Amino acid sequence: MSKFTEDAKLLLEYIGGKDNIKAVTHCVTRMRFVLIDEKKADEKKIESLKSAKGTFTQAGQFQVIIGNEVSEFYNEFTKIAGIDGVSKDAVKAAAKSNQTFVQKLMANLAEIFTPLIPALICGGLILGFRSVIGDIKLVEDGTKTLVETSQFFAGLYSFLWLIGEAIFHFLPVGIVWSITRKMGTTQILGIILGLTLVSPQLLNAYNMAPGTVPPVWDFGFVQIEMVGYQAQVIPAILAAFILVYLEKFWRRITPDYISMIIVPLFSLIPAVILAHTVVGPIGWAIGSFIANAVYAGLTSSFGWLFAGVFGFFYAPLVITGLHHMTNAIDLQLMSQFNGTILWPMVALSNIAQGSAVLAMIFLQRKNERAKQINVPACISCYLGVTEPALFGVNLKYGFPFICGLVGSCIAAMISVSSGVMASSIGVGGIPGILSIKPQFMFMFFIAMIVAFCIPFILTTVVGKKKLTSEDVSGVDIKQAEFTETENIDSEENKLDTVAENFQAPITGITKKLSDIEDKGFASGAMGEGFAIEMQDGKVVAPFSGEVMVCFPTGHAYGLKSNDGKEILIHIGMDTVELDGKGFDVKVQAGQKIKQGDVLVNVDIDYVKSQGKSLVTPIVFTDGRKVELLQENVAVKAGDENIIKL
Known part of the structure; x- marks a missing residue:
């Protein structure tokens, strides 16, 4: 037994x-x-x-x-x-x-956009700040902007475009890269494909005047319009999957000795052609259909009802990137009615999604990792840029997104039924009130209160039922209680406070264990420890002892030191799926080892090409208390004084 x-x-x-x-x-x-x-x-x-x-x-x-x-x-x-x-x-x-289908769709979207979240948050905050200083008339009795009155702010406004607007202008590059990374194909080909969608050689479709005839590539028997897809999501996603499946097809049928030539060439060129002849036009056809529907609905006698529909579905439009089409509709409305009733709804949608994130900040106030994303995403959303909030928070959990849509829907109906009109396109989110015509500011303020309160209340109520203890605090309370109980009786651990004997097993950048993606390790359920983002493929023994466990795929090792320390080194995230490829194992279970002995050599380029993270947890499975002395610093294999035991 x-x-x-x-x-x-x-x-x-x-x-x-x-x-x-x-x-x-x-x-x-x-x-x-x-x-x-x-x-x-x-x-x-x-x-x-x-x-x-x-x-x-x-x-x-x-x-x-x-x-x-x-x-x-x-x-x-x-x-x-x-x-x-x-x-x-x-x-x-x-x-x-x-x-469900929706869960699969949301999961795939989240996997695509998760690596882009830091850039989206940064870009959102910068664009929000640029809007405040460049679009809102704050000085000289509300007649001029800071940019118009100060050379410093004018220069700052222009300079920040490099970091802010560029992030969204070149968003297709990041999307295509992320998909190739997720699918395990060649990422540099994805980057190149993304660049062909936003190349300076191409016209920016959003800036084309009506009636403009774009230049073309003329092949004699066919012409391709030289129009870009800057800031577009759907064309980028479709183009990326074309590239991915072409590469997988050619890699499967091409002999290894010519694959370096055949696979990139016959994957990239057809993908670029299809992106500009099929994917792009389809994306714009979808956008045109939506634009016409919005215009017809807003100008009908049932405008208030359409407002509810638009208020509910505007945020999902942001996910697709088609929300940019509303600018053309706004301009048409301004021309026809000397103002736009569409823009106020856009601002209210931003506020509603931001308020859902604000509720998540309240619910996750004890979760330090969540706050690092929630707080800047909320600020960005209130300043008019919703992508960080949508992709980083609301879509991740699902229910905040829906609660935001409900609040946006009701606020939009109040706005349109009250005749609220903006004099021009302005700043989304809270500063949007400054673009509202003075006679409508009070009713817009009422709509703003609704956009604040309904999503916040709904998200708070639903979140208290939906969120787990780990979501709320960042640590699974049940697991933490278990770990604490297990550690109480270990007097031997208290005596071993010498860190000099332990050496870094990997060269790379140190990370807090609680900050890594894997819940099982980050929660501390396996024990305390730290992580290193691997930059060199050699993994060595951090102490002398014995190999207790050597996983068949070579990605994980359980070691026990001569003085009783027990650790687990888990190389990368989800690397078990590589089935041993890329791991040149040098030891076996039961083998005695000396400090500095090589355990495995890892082909880090191959692991990266398969879309796997190289963040490697080093966990003390014997229940010891572990303190990482410095995080986000470079260490070399063999370095001491990186942890305190």
């Missing part, structure tokens, strides 16, 4: 029995289940098991953290359950069936 027999039997019972398991596998630290009905899994009872260090659900998988001995536990569990385990890829595929 295995030492895990009893816990394995109980886990099978607590998880809902054999009939509730669609698929099961394990990685280096945890069991990964795809369950038919996740509600049948009793998390409290599972976490009460001696072998279990915590649970969480991610991407349709119910995961139970076991630790270094997970492979032994897994073997006993599958034996008792009478089921066969499957590969991790098979589990991921099965997990997708637990997600």
Whole structure:
């Protein structure tokens, strides 16, 4: 009988029995289940098991953290359950069936835009500031802007374009890069494709005057218009997937010795051609249809009803990038009615989404990691740039986005039914009130209050039910309580306070464990530690001792020092999916090691090309207290004094 027999039997019972398991596998630290009905899994009872260090659900998988001995536990569990385990890829595929179409769509969007969030936040704040100093008449009795009266602000306004507007102008480059990274294809080809969509050689379609005939590339039998897709999302996404699947096709059928020539050439050129002849025109056709529908709705006798529809769907338009088309509609309305009733709704939508983020700031006030995204995203949104709030916060959780749409819908109906009109296109968000005609400012202020209150209240109420303890505080309370209990009786750990013996196993940049993406490690459920973002492929032993665990795929190692320290080195994130490719393993389980011995050589270029993160957790699985002395600093393999034990 295995030492895990009893816990394995109980886990099978607590998880809902054999009939509730669609698929099961394990990685280096945890069991990964795809369950038919996740509600049948009793998390409290599972976490009460001696072998279990915590649970969480991610991407349709119910995961139970076991630790270094997970492979032994897994073997006993599958034996008792009478089921066969499957590969991790098979589990991921099965997990997708637990997600709705909307969940899959949102998950894919989130994966595309997550790497872009820092740039979006930065660009949003800068563009908001530029709008304040360049578009709002703040001086000389409200007749001039700061830019018009100060050379300093004029120069600053012009200079900040490099950082702010450029981020959104060249957004297709980031999108195509992110998709190639996600799909594991050649990222530099993605960057080049993105640049062909925004090249200075191309006209900016948003700045083209009506009736402008763009120049063309003339091939004799066909012509292609030289029009760019600056700030567009849909054309960039479609073009990226064309490139990805072309590259995968050619890589599959091309012999290795000529792949360096054939694959890039026959992937990139057709992708660029299709992007400018098929994807772009389709995107603009969609945009034109929406623009005409908006104009017709606003000018009809049912304008107030259309306002509710527009208020609800404007934020989703931002996701597609088609919201830029509203500028043309605004200009038409200004020409016809000496003002626009559309722009106030845009400003109200920004406020509503910002207020949903404000509620998330309130709900996650104890979550330091969440605040780093929530606070700047909220500020940016209130200043009129919603992308950081949408992609960084509201779409991530789902319900804040919907609550924002409801608030925007009601506020828009109040605005249009009251005849609120802006004299011109101005600053979105809170400063938008300054572009409202004076006689309508009071009613717009009332609409603003609605856009503030409804999303904030709805998001707060729903969030208290939806958010987990980890979402709220950044740490899974149940796991933290377990870890604290496990550490109380370890007097031996208190005596070992010497850090000089421990050396960095990797060359790279240090990170706090709590800041990494993987919930299982970041929560501290596996133990305390730190992480290093690998910059060199050599991984060495941080102390002398023994290799306790050497995972078959070469991406994870459990080590025990001669004086009893136990650590887990997990190279990168989701690198188990590489199935050992890129890992030249130099040790095996049970082998004695000396400090500085090479454990594995990692082909970091290959790992990056597969879209995997090289952030590597180093976790003390024996329950020791660990303090990272300096984060975000460069260390070399063999350096000492990087942690305090």
